[in-house]
Amino acid sequence: MKVFFIGTTGVHHTLIAANLYIKNDIPRNPADIPDFADQQKDHYGKPIYVGRDDKGNDVYSLGTGKDVIMAKKSIEELVAVLGFYPHDLLVKPIKVKGDIFFPFINKVSSVFPSRSIGRAVARYLTATQMDSITGQVDGFKDHYQLH
Amino acid sequence: MKIIYHCFGGSHSSVLAAALHLGFISKDKLPTASELMALPYFDKTNNDDFGSIRLVGNDEYGNQVYVLGKKSMGNRYAAMLEGVAEILGARDQLLAVNCMNRVNWFMKVGGFTSRRIGAVSLGRPVLEKGTQDAFFKLVNLVEITRFKALAGSRV
Numbered sequence: 001m002k003v004f005f006i007g008t009t010g011v012h013h014t015l016i017a018a019n020l021y022i023k024n025d026i027p028r029n030p031a032d033i034p035d036f037a038d039q040q041k042d043h044y045g046k047p048i049y050v051g052r053d054d055k056g057n058d059v060y061s062l063g064t065g066k067d068v069i070m071a072k073k074s075i076e077e078l079v080a081v082l083g084f085y086p087h088d089l090l091v092k093p094i095k096v097k098g099d100i101f102f103p104f105i106n107k108v109s110s111v112f113p114s115r116s117i118g119r120a121v122a123r124y125l126t127a128t129q130m131d132s133i134t135g136q137v138d139g140f141k142d143h144y145q146l147h
Numbered sequence: 148m149k150i151i152y153h154c155f156g157g158s159h160s161s162v163l164a165a166a167l168h169l170g171f172i173s174k175d176k177l178p179t180a181s182e183l184m185a186l187p188y189f190d191k192t193n194n195d196d197f198g199s200i201r202l203v204g205n206d207e208y209g210n211q212v213y214v215l216g217k218k219s220m221g222n223r224y225a226a227m228l229e230g231v232a233e234i235l236g237a238r239d240q241l242l243a244v245n246c247m248n249r250v251n252w253f254m255k256v257g258g259f260t261s262r263r264i265g266a267v268s269l270g271r272p273v274l275e276k277g278t279q280d281a282f283f284k285l286v287n288l289v290e291i292t293r294f295k296a297l298a299g300s301r302v
Contacts, residue, residue, distance in 0.1 A: 002234055045226035047234060060234065064227060065220050070198035074215065074224070075231055077200040081149050081213065082237045089235065 001057045002089045003146075004047065006071060009102040010063030011035055011042045012121055013133055017094045018050040018061045020137045021146075030122040035061075037118025039106040055146070066100060068093045092140045096129040148210045148296055150242045151200060153224060157216025158192040159258050160246040160285060163278060165203040165212045167289040174286045180275045188214060190261055190271060210296050221247070239299060244292050249284040253277025 005021065007014040019026045019033055027033060035041050041048055047060040064071030072091045079089045102121070109117050125133070141147050150168065152161040166172045166186045183189055187203060197216045205211055217224040225243040232241040257274025261267050 004231075045223035046230035047227075058234070062227065062230070065223060067198075067218055067220070070218065071220075071224075071227065073198040074200060074217070074228065077198075078228055078231055078241075079235070081151075081200055081211075082232060082235055082240055084235055084237075089231070 001055075001087060003053070003057050003059045004062055004075065004089065004091045005050075005060070005094050006062045006064050006068055006075070006091055007094045007096075007102075008063060008066055008068060008099045009042050009106055010048050010061045011038050011106070012102050013096045013099055013125060013129065014061040014063065014094045015048070015050065016125060016130075017092070017133050017137050018059050020134060021141070022051045022053050022059055029119075030125055031115075031119045037106075037109065037115075037121060039109040042106050043110065053146070057146075063103070065103060068095070090140075090144060092136070094133060094136055096125065096132055098124070098129075148240055148242060148299060149213065150206075150210050150244065150292060150296055151213045151215050151228065152244045152246055152292075153215040153217050154246040154250065155216060155218060155255075156192055156258060156262055157196055157199070157201065157214045158188060158190055158262055159254055159274065159278060160250045160281065161214040161216070162186055162188045162203070163282075164244070164246050164249075164285050164289050164292075165214050167286055168212050168293060169204045169206055171204075174289070177279050177282055180271075183275060183278060190258070190267075190274060192216065192262065206293075206296075208297065221245075242292065242296055242299065244288065246285065246288065249281055249288050251277050251281050254281055 005014040005017045016030050042063045047062040050059045075091050152164040154161040200213050200215050203212050228243045232238045254277035257270045257277050260270030
């Protein structure tokens with residue numbers, strides 16, 4: 001089975017969620033997570049491989065742009081169109097306050113490359129959104145009994 | 148192979164491309180307004196259809212042809228779909244074709260007026276003119292796609 005955490009970008013809150021899902025723990029500073037705020041990886045629009053959970057499921061982070069729910073629908077329908085079952089690929093949207101601005105932040109980072117922009121987003125997420133992300137990941141685990 | 152033509156609303160250029168691919172409409176002459184309106188899904192979608200992958204038919208080689216409306220997501224959406232297919236081990240089964248680079252302003256304005264604003268009688272004539280202007284560009288896109296599908300199925 002494949003597990004996708006999707007959001008407006010694939011290198012911020014969704015990446016934290018994917019790491020929380022796999023390890024139940026993340027570095028104190030999310031900016032230290034591999035690929036965090038890497039706008040080039042997000043730019044391509046392809047899923048970013050994060051790792052494997054203890055049940056052997058491959059876990060990915062994916063940035064879909066502003067309409068996350070539409071992207072979820074398309075991915076789930078594509079899974080069926082390609083002849084797979086719904087449980088072959090689970091999609092969990094991660095929503096945090098302010099995530100609508102993350103694609104714009106990525107664009108700014110592509111013009112003015114600076115690690116400080118990524119660190120600022122990491123600080124914001126750590127200070128205000130971590131409980132929300134943890135809750136969404138736990139809810140997902142509960143729903144699919146992935147503990 | 149699954150061929151997905153995608154555009155903003157999945158209602159005009161992608162539908163026409165799919166219809167051309169499947170031979171529902173002749174590629175040799177401009178379609179009339181009534182021929183366009185007779186196409187399945189053409190200028191008939193609503194907001195619930197965004198993101199939905201809708202089957203239009205099967206071509207003579209057994210390829211399934213779909214349409215999809217992805218709003219203003221650009222090529223990112225194709226990359227996303229191809230990425231998912233790759234992870235599922237089915238990359239060679241999918242051809243995602245962006246129709247937006249063959250769309251002109253008449254189509255955009257007419258389509259927006261008809262579908263988003265709901266002023267069908269106002270938007271549809273503009274849309275029909277734009278569709279006829281873009282017709283042979285879409286024919287070209289479909290020819291390229293059919294060639295790619297044929298080449299892909301032989302690999």
